[in-house]
Amino acid sequence: MSEIQTTDIEGRPQVSQGSLPLMGLSALGIVFGDIGTSPLYTFKTILGTAAAPSNPATVLGALSLVLWTLFIITTIKYVSFAMRVDNDGEGGILALMALLGVKKQQRPTIVAVGLFGAALIYGDGAITPAISVLSALEGLNMATPALQPYVVPAAVVILLALFAIQSQGTARIGHLFGPVMLLWFLTMAVMGIAGIMRHPSVFAALNPYYGLSYLFSNGATGFLVLGAVFLCVTGAEALYADMGHFGRGPIKLAWFAIVFPSLILNYAGQAALVLEGAPTDGNIFFRLCPEMLLIPLIVLATVATIIASQSIITGAFSMTRQAIQLGWLPRLRIKQTSSEGYGQIYVGLVNWLLMIVTVALTIGFGKSDxxxxxYGIAVSLTMLMTSALLFIAMREIWHWSLLAAGAVAACFLVVDSAFFLANLTKIAEGGYVPLILAVSVYSVMWIWHRGWAAVMARLHETLIPVQQFMQIIKAKNIPRVPGTAVFLTRTERDTPPVMQWHVRHNRALHEHLFxxxxxxxSVPWLPSGDRIKLEEIVPNFWRAEARFGFMERPHIPELLTASRSLGCTVDLNDVTYYVGHETVIRREDGMGLPAWQEEFFAVMERNAIHVSDFFSLPTDQVVEIGRQVSI
Incomplete structure (x- = not known):
């Protein structure tokens, strides 16, 4: 037994005693689906790019590049380095961006890198289901060519069904993901061993000389092959991003004990098959399988790609919640699909947009090739940006010297840059798709944050000190009515605008004010003792600041109940919540945002979910006060 990271009933992380192998098995189903299904299309894509695909030097060079790419990027960069830089147990590029203090410091470059890297992951989330399911079903072409016209329609049906069931959650079937992926990896390993036995000399590719020799002796073609080689590590970012679900230990165990060896064996088996003389057209992966077992393998491959797609979609939901909490996306309706874990959520808008893009890509491109x-350009650019942030983390968090951090980061950046540049040549062939998606998502994030900053600036222009406001109440004989009014505000000081507007319109004020x-x-979780700070500004006028991590669910009624233990004397048994609803309009003085940004922000603001839903307020105790804010 060993310590593993889990979550409690409230979704907060806790360290408990559990079975490390069992958690590693669970990680197989969540973390490794993407990288685990890449053998379906990677090696055939590499040889399809090479000038002489059947040449032994080409085959051994390609295999060597694949094996060393898996080792350098996944084992060294992510497992050995990135997973040591966690934000209270959470990983991923947004968590890393938050860890570097971007919320408290003006660090626009780090923000831009982190947000664009996150935006690229949405592109990955749309492409992964399409390429994975297509590549699995393309095995039907080998079973019988007559089924080829049905591959794309079948892929579309599977993808539509996959996105349609997202709102129901995966808690009931999620426990099957790990065992199914274990069977998948073991099957790949056995197939690989069978191929290697037919040409054992294939393991000469473990010598990096073969990869480097091919890379530097084939001119532009050798360099372009890198774009296809990179497909073997698509999904490596998930090891880091999903670290908060399992902790570092189970993911490392699953990688070294199951995933890494299975991938090595399968890629080596595919290469051995080609060295023995197997044709390189069609899908080399399925040629490893005996003909009588081909249909069961296709079924297993399809299930594995569905699990891989599920993990990517769930990751997109989780990243959306992080972006909302950190203030980079408007509030969207988030449905908790299970009480078993905080990660079991559903974001309808993201789900349907991903579905539309994924199905369009499947129909538009038609083949996994x-x-x-x-595919490669989105993931390679995300990894390049992660390497840049890791350099800053080495300097600021680990306090490494400039020389040490620079040397390690330079190695990562050189490798990532080579893969990115190789993929960059594919922009005209489809590489523009993830870039367009990423620019679109990044623009939404940037405009939302910029618009909200403008709203906050305008609200602060009209603030009145509390003592002055209470004097006005007294001077104008504003009636004080029984009960407690809780005013939610974004301002850090003085009288909140929503309280001013309440008095202006209703000409009365509660006896007790909160x-x-x-x-x-910018941390994922916060100890309950640090949750709230209270201060009584004037008698019966309390001001509180509640703090939550970006992975937590704000629940205001529970928070107010807890405030009693801190000396709050207001009556919380008779509470009315007052929230403001801003209607954004254009400034007339020409000092506001550009018109197109203001209009786009206004549309997003109107369609964001109500703040009472976001903070779990009882709907029958909420009063909404509308007001116009010119930006």
Whole structure:
């Protein structure tokens, strides 16, 4: 037994005693689906790019490049380095960006790198299901060519069904993901061993000389092959991004004990088959399988690609929640699909947009070979940006010297840059797709954050000190009515605008006042003892600041109940919540945002979910006060 990271009933991380192998098995189903299904299309894409695909030097060079890419990028960069840089157990490029203090410091370059890297992952989330399911079903072409016209329609049906069931959650079938992926990896390993036995000399490719020799002796063709080689590590980012679900230990165990050896054996088996004289057209992966077992393998491959796609979609949901909490996306309706884990969520808008893009890519490209060009550029650019942030983390978090951090980061950056540049040549062949998707998502994030900053600036222009406001209440004989009014505000000081507007319109004020500001911190979780700070500004006028991590669910009624233990004397048994609803309009003085940004932000703001839903407020106790804010 050993310590592993799990979550409690509230979704907060906790370290408990459990079976490391069991958690490693679970990680197989969540973390390794993408990288685990890449043998379906990687090696055939590499040889399809090479000038002489059957040449032994080409085959051994390609295999050597694949094996060393898996080792350098996945084993060294992500497992050995990136997974040591966690934000209270959470990983991924947004968590890393938050860890570097971007919420408290003006670091626009780090923000831009982190956000664009996150935006690229949405492109990956659309392409992964399309290329994975297509590549699995293309095995039907080998079973019988007569089924070829049905591959794309079957892929579309599977993808539509996959996205349609997302709102139901995966808790009931999620426990099967690990065993199915274990069977998949073991099957790949056995197939690989069978291929290697037919040409054992294939293991000469473990010598990096073969890869480097091919790379530097084939001119532009050798360099372009890197774009296809990179497909073997698509999904490596998931090891880091999903670290918060399992902890470092189970993921490392699954990688070294099951995934890495299975991938090596299968790629080596495919290469051995080609060295023995097997044709390189069609899908080399399925040629490893005995003909009588081909249909069961296709079924297993299809299930494995569905699991891989599920993991990518769930990851997109989780990243969306992080972006909302950190203030980079408008509030969207998030449905908790299971009480078993905080990661079991559903974001409807993201799901349907991903579905539309994924199905369009499947129909538009038609074959996994065609989609491969679009796939690599998104992942390679994300990894390049992660390497840049890792360099900053080495300096600021690990306090490495400039020389040591620079040397390690330079190695990662050189490798990532080579893969990115090789993929960059494929822009015209489909590489533009993830770039367009990423630019679109990044623009939404940037405009939302910029618009909200403009709203906050305008609200702060009209603030009145609390003592002055209470004097006005007294001077104008504003009636004080029984009960407690809780005003939610985003301002850090003085009288909240929503309280001013309430008095202006209703000409009355409650006896007990509680002003609450909620701040989302750049850490995923926060100890309950650090949750709230209280201060009594004047008698019966309390101001509180509640703080949550970006992976937590704000629940205001529970928070107010907890405030009693901190000395709050207001009556919380008779509470009315007051929230503001801004209607954004254009400034007339020409000092505001450009018109197109203001209009786009206004559309997003109107369609964001109500703040009472976001903070779990009881709907029958909420009063909404509308007001116009010119930006």
């Amino acid at each position: 065609n989609l491969a060009a679009a 002003v609450l500001r909620v701040e989302i911190l």
